[in-house]
Amino acid sequence: MGKIILRYAILLIAIGFLGFSIYFIFNVLKNKPPEQDIEQARKAIQVARSVFAPQLAKSEFKEAEAHYERAMNLWKSENQKPIYKRRYEVIELNSKEAQRFAKIAETKAITRSEELKKTLSRDLTLFEKRNAAANRLTRLLPLPKKIMDYSHKSEIQIIEAKKLLAQNKYVESAAKLESAEIKLKEVEAYTSKFLKDYFANYGKWQEWYKKTISVSRQEQTRVIIVDKIAHNCMIINNGTVESTYKCDFGKMWIGNKNARGDKATPEGMYHITDKKEGGRTKYYKALLINYPNQDDIARLKSSKKRSDMGGLIEIHGGGGTGADWTDGCVAISNEDMDKLFRKISKGTRVTIIGSLQPYEEVYSKIFNGGNDGNK
Amino acid sequence: MKSSLLRVFALAVLVVAATACSKLPQAEIDAANVAVENAKAVEADVYVPEQFAALQDSVNGSLEMVEVQKSKFFKNYKAVTAKLVRDAELASQVKDAAVAKKEEVKVQVAQLVSEIDTLMEANKALLAKAPKGKEGKAALEAISNDLQSIEATRSEIDAIVASDKLMDAFNKATAAKEKATAINTELTEAIAKSKKR
Numbered sequence: 001m002g003k004i005i006l007r008y009a010i011l012l013i014a015i016g017f018l019g020f021s022i023y024f025i026f027n028v029l030k031n032k033p034p035e036q037d038i039e040q041a042r043k044a045i046q047v048a049r050s051v052f053a054p055q056l057a058k059s060e061f062k063e064a065e066a067h068y069e070r071a072m073n074l075w076k077s078e079n080q081k082p083i084y085k086r087r088y089e090v091i092e093l094n095s096k097e098a099q100r101f102a103k104i105a106e107t108k109a110i111t112r113s114e115e116l117k118k119t120l121s122r123d124l125t126l127f128e129k130r131n132a133a134a135n136r137l138t139r140l141l142p143l144p145k146k147i148m149d150y151s152h153k154s155e156i157q158i159i160e161a162k163k164l165l166a167q168n169k170y171v172e173s174a175a176k177l178e179s180a181e182i183k184l185k186e187v188e189a190y191t192s193k194f195l196k197d198y199f200a201n202y203g204k205w206q207e208w209y210k211k212t213i214s215v216s217r218q219e220q221t222r223v224i225i226v227d228k229i230a231h232n233c234m235i236i237n238n239g240t241v242e243s244t245y246k247c248d249f250g251k252m253w254i255g256n257k258n259a260r261g262d263k264a265t266p267e268g269m270y271h272i273t274d275k276k277e278g279g280r281t282k283y284y285k286a287l288l289i290n291y292p293n294q295d296d297i298a299r300l301k302s303s304k305k306r307s308d309m310g311g312l313i314e315i316h317g318g319g320g321t322g323a324d325w326t327d328g329c330v331a332i333s334n335e336d337m338d339k340l341f342r343k344i345s346k347g348t349r350v351t352i353i354g355s356l357q358p359y360e361e362v363y364s365k366i367f368n369g370g371n372d373g374n375k
Numbered sequence: 376m377k378s379s380l381l382r383v384f385a386l387a388v389l390v391v392a393a394t395a396c397s398k399l400p401q402a403e404i405d406a407a408n409v410a411v412e413n414a415k416a417v418e419a420d421v422y423v424p425e426q427f428a429a430l431q432d433s434v435n436g437s438l439e440m441v442e443v444q445k446s447k448f449f450k451n452y453k454a455v456t457a458k459l460v461r462d463a464e465l466a467s468q469v470k471d472a473a474v475a476k477k478e479e480v481k482v483q484v485a486q487l488v489s490e491i492d493t494l495m496e497a498n499k500a501l502l503a504k505a506p507k508g509k510e511g512k513a514a515l516e517a518i519s520n521d522l523q524s525i526e527a528t529r530s531e532i533d534a535i536v537a538s539d540k541l542m543d544a545f546n547k548a549t550a551a552k553e554k555a556t557a558i559n560t561e562l563t564e565a566i567a568k569s570k571k572r
Contacts (some may be wrong), residue, residue, distance in 0.1 A: 033446035038439055046432045050425075072438065079445040086446075138520075145520075152524030152554075159550035322565070 024084050034075065034088045037095035041068045044102035053102075053109040055171040056116075060105035062180055067098035116170035123177055124165065127158050133367040137191045140366070142252050142324075147190050151318055154183040195363065198254055198354060201267070205353035208269050212351040213239050222343055224315070226330055228253055228265065229355035233315065233332055235343060242343075245336035248319040250328040254354075257291070257328055258300070260310030265328050266291045270350045275341065276314075284317030284334045285341045289350050315350070317342070397450040403459035404441065407434050410466030419473035421542065422480070426469045434462050480541045484532070487548035491529060496557040498522055501562040516566060521558050525551055 045064050053061040071094035078086040134151045137143070157180035164173035209225060216223040217239035225234045226247065233247040250263040257266035274288040291313040292300070298310055310328065318332020330352070332340065355362055381394040391558055419427040502519060528551045555559040 033443060035439065035443045035446070038442075041435070042432065042435050044441065046428070049428055072442070075442045075446075079442060083448060148520055149527070151522060152521060153528075156524075156528055156547065156550045156554060159553050160546045163546050163549055 018117065021147070023231040031086055031088055033086075034071070034091045034095055037092050037099075038068070038071055039077065041095045041098035041102065044099045044106070048102045048106040048109065051106055051109045052113060052170075053105040054166075055109075057105040057108035060101050060108060064105055064338065065097050067094045067101060071095045071098060084228055113170060113320040116174060117165075120161075120165050120170060120173055120177070124158070124162055127161070127177060127180060127184070128264040129367070129369075131155050131158055131180075131186070132369060134184060134187045134191070136366050136369070137187070141191060141194060141254060143191065143194070147187055150183040151187045154180040155186070157183070192363070194254070195207035196359060199359040199362075202358060205267070205355065208353055209353050209356065212236070212269065212349055215349060221348070223349040223351065224340075224344065225356075226315075226352040227356045228267070228352065229357070231338075233330055233340075235340065243339065245332045245340065246320045246322075247315075248321055248326060248331040249324045251324050253324050256299075257296075257310065257313070258303075261327070262310070263327060265326070265330060265352065266296065266313055267352050268293055268295050269355060270352070272344060272346050272348045272350060275344075275346060277341070281314075281316060282361050283314070283329075285337045286316035287341070287344060287348075287350075288312065288314050395450045397444065399441070399445070400452050400456040400459055403456050403463070405437070407437065407459045407462040407466065410463040410470070414466050414470040414473060415472055417473045418477065419469050422473045422476040423469060426472055430462070430465055430469045433458075433465060435460055475539060480545055481536075484536060484541060484544045484548055487530060487545070487552055488529070491525070491548065491552050491555050494552065494559055495522065495525060495529070498555065498559055498562055501559070501566060504566060518558060518562055521554070521561075525555050526559065528554075 041064075045061075045068060048057070048061055048064065071091050074091045074094065075088075077089065078091065131151070131154055134154070138148050138151045157176050161176035162276065164170075164176060192199065212223050212225060213236060215221070216236045220238050222235055222237045222242070225236055226232070227234065228249060231247055231249070234241050235243040250257075251266040252259045252263040253265045255264055256268075257264040268291075270289040270291055270293055270297045273285050273290050276286040277284075278290065280286075291311060292309040296309060300307065313328055313330075314336075315330045316334065317334040317337035318334060319326070320333035321331075325331075357365075411430060412432065414427060418431075419504050437455055437458045440458065441452070444450045444455060499522070502522075528547065531553065532544050532548050535547060
């Protein structure tokens, strides 16, 4: 009897063990570890990284990495549990999400990379043009040091951006251009306002110019017109331009002369009062004008400033250098001075204006690198 | 009966032996992770980015292999242990490559800085050769402002090198050298022009 009971007990244990084994094996087979999904996620992230997705598709790439990390951590956690209790569904989900985001990041990075390459190449060309215009302005105008520093710094940054673009570092290149843009905008805003303020006198210059031309036609004589922005000294004969000479002015040539030593070249309608050569001038030959005239004196009185307006403003030789260096005089080359001296007599009208051309034309010429005078 | 029990017992011993044979290679995992951190500490991600990315990928692959084995009933860490050792060696190579590259960039920056200094000396010498008299000097005044800006950039480069951002220093030095060379050309032409006058 005992033996029968023992036999049945062993049989029951064996059946129980078999049943458990079938259940165990079934669960193990059903719950396959997500190794392939995770491996594919890792490879997709690696591909995305190789096309600069961390820089060009930052948020999508971070999502991909976050899902991959979560998948790995969950896998580690499940592996702590008994084999038949492990569940991999959430890990698979995270792995697939990691793959999906990695693919999105890869595509976005490639697209962005192509876009940036095109826009940066185009932007760099424009930036170089803007910077060249800024350089011309810093050569042309007497600007504060801060503005000149901005112009130089932006130039360095534009060159850096170009180098980075050549190294396919699009994000860094774009960042450099962004920084250069801030400085360039300062330069452009300052110089634009500087010039616009100066050109508030354009109406008055036009009036002087027309009067002078009219006199030249009516009297069939020669007159001199000096265009400061263009750095041109022109002989007008009978109302038409006969000769044009390049000239230099005082360092602070923009604006009118107000005081002795201010290095400004005056603006107004004058005439030649003296012709000097030989030992009478250290600048080869010189034509003295009647600065300050009645308008200048009235201007000083109305400003109520007690200052010496200066004098001895001449058109003389030793100039045409491409720089503004005089104390306020108009300097042309010695060769041009010879020609001018022969043609001009005492009493010849000399009209000095800011610009013959309006602001828009002048700014456009400077921007596009056209003839903007001596510079 | 006795022989059945003996067979069951033998089977149990076999199972225990098989599962106890493979030990988790925690020391190799830690060593590989430390090696990667060491490579990152010398900015391998900056100086040898592709190699560093390949290293990270390899280590991640090894960690996956570890989990694969953990998932199994009969674990075998032999292959992954060998891979982790190779990963640690690779990390050491990447670290050495980063250090070498960094040194190379340092030398290039020093070379560029030396060339900028030489150009600046040449530019100052050209300025000194400018015709005497205010009209000659003034012709070059605007250009001398550019020289000052190069000197300011030169100081910036020193500061960037001191903060160990060598790639940034390299790019800025390259740009500054280009500008200094352009100034040298402009100065030479301006002096020639003023002498012809």
